[in-house]
Amino acid sequence: MLNIRGATLVNGKQCNIVIKDRYIQEVTDDAVRGGDVISVPEGVFVSPGWIDLHTHAFPKFEPYCAHPDTIGYKSGVTTVVDAGSCGADDIADLYELAQDCKTNVLSFLNISRIGLKVLNELADLSTISPEKIYESFQKYPDLLVGLKARMSGSVIGDNGLAPLHMARSCATTLHKPVMVHIGSAPPKLRDILEVLEKGDIVTHCFNEKDGNNMFMDEPMLRDALQNAIERGVYLDVGHGTSSFSFRTAQRAKQENIPFQTISTDIYERNRVHGPVYDMATTLNKFLALGYSLEDVISRVTEKPAQVLNQPQLGSLEEGSVADLTFFKVEHTPVDLIDSLGNNLHGSVQIKPYAVVLGGEYIECNTSYELKKSH
Numbered sequence: 001m002l003n004i005r006g007a008t009l010v011n012g013k014q015c016n017i018v019i020k021d022r023y024i025q026e027v028t029d030d031a032v033r034g035g036d037v038i039s040v041p042e043g044v045f046v047s048p049g050w051i052d053l054h055t056h057a058f059p060k061f062e063p064y065c066a067h068p069d070t071i072g073y074k075s076g077v078t079t080v081v082d083a084g085s086c087g088a089d090d091i092a093d094l095y096e097l098a099q100d101c102k103t104n105v106l107s108f109l110n111i112s113r114i115g116l117k118v119l120n121e122l123a124d125l126s127t128i129s130p131e132k133i134y135e136s137f138q139k140y141p142d143l144l145v146g147l148k149a150r151m152s153g154s155v156i157g158d159n160g161l162a163p164l165h166m167a168r169s170c171a172t173t174l175h176k177p178v179m180v181h182i183g184s185a186p187p188k189l190r191d192i193l194e195v196l197e198k199g200d201i202v203t204h205c206f207n208e209k210d211g212n213n214m215f216m217d218e219p220m221l222r223d224a225l226q227n228a229i230e231r232g233v234y235l236d237v238g239h240g241t242s243s244f245s246f247r248t249a250q251r252a253k254q255e256n257i258p259f260q261t262i263s264t265d266i267y268e269r270n271r272v273h274g275p276v277y278d279m280a281t282t283l284n285k286f287l288a289l290g291y292s293l294e295d296v297i298s299r300v301t302e303k304p305a306q307v308l309n310q311p312q313l314g315s316l317e318e319g320s321v322a323d324l325t326f327f328k329v330e331h332t333p334v335d336l337i338d339s340l341g342n343n344l345h346g347s348v349q350i351k352p353y354a355v356v357l358g359g360e361y362i363e364c365n366t367s368y369e370l371k372k373s374h
């Protein structure tokens with residue numbers, strides 16, 4: 001048994017969290033005796049473990065790759081979701097890697113069997129094999145959460161919406177969502193949105209790319225976006241090297257466009273050299289944009305759990321998986337940068353320093369230590 005004593009939740013409430021056999025047994029005001037005790041100092045927050053819905057966690061495919069534990073628990077993230085690095089040809093390798101990681105790994109399978117081995121993986125429709133896709137989902141039901149289709153001009157060649165229609169058809173058979181990457185047209189964002197169904201995900205939602213962002217001057221686009229949101233299509237940030245604009249995010253906030261999840265689209269280069277760096281930095285950007293701490297944390301915990309249809313994650317309810325993230329919120333100025341090189345000044349910084357994963361307490365890359373006793 002592991003006993004987290006004096007945890008402050010993002011709503012300000014203080015409690016004790018009791019973990020048994022990798023699951024949350026109880027969240028209580030009462031003192032609980034026994035087991036290992038982690039005493040949480042004042043001012044330290046505890047949330048359900050963070051979930052990063054869009055990462056590249058498959059080290060084999062350079063340059064769009066990173067090790068799951070580097071972008072995972074060492075950065076305060078307890079679940080990384082690989083967003084289509086692998087197709088059916090390599091998913092066995094990702095599964096093997098996931099077995100050796102502390103961080104939970106989930107994956108959206110690239111509908112192209114070759115995945116990100118090339119950067120135009122949907123230019124040749126013969127690489128989309130429904131049989132291979134179904135076979136992968138049969139073999140790895142705990143790893144695969146949906147399909148990924150990168151629908152931008154440079155990826156699909158002359159194929160128009162065909163790859164997306166094929167993805168949607170496979171997703172219907174599998175009863176899984178499609179995560180769609182939006183980038184430069186063609187195809188037009190409006191046409192992409194019209195194919196999507198309840199539970200599907202649009203990633204890179206706050207990009208500012210020419211001719212394909214949500215605020216460009218395109219007849220019917222706003223209607224298509226509104227209809228998609230009303231149908232239950234989710235919007236995901238997917239920051240990435242070139243897909244996150246403060247201007248787009250600010251305008252979306254002014255216009256109350258709902259988005260579900262904050263994710264990084266992290267891989268080695270944008271982790272080391274920016275503009276992503278890590279999940280905490282991405283969360284700091286949303287605090288600087290004026291979202292509350294509760295709002296921001298829900299978009300890396302309960303919201304992605306809902307999008308992934310994994311209700312045992314992202315929650316402190318009794319019986320949930322006992323993944324937790326411990327972090328401080330420091331009131332220190334910070335200069336933040338988006339994918340276009342624009343600056344935004346923040347005054348608050350989230351700093352993760354420990355997680356509980358599978359019932360085990362593990363420190364992140366930090367010198368800060370909690371008081372631990374038996």
Ligand SMILES: [Zn+2]
Nearest residue numbers: 054055083265
């Ligand atoms: Zn990506």
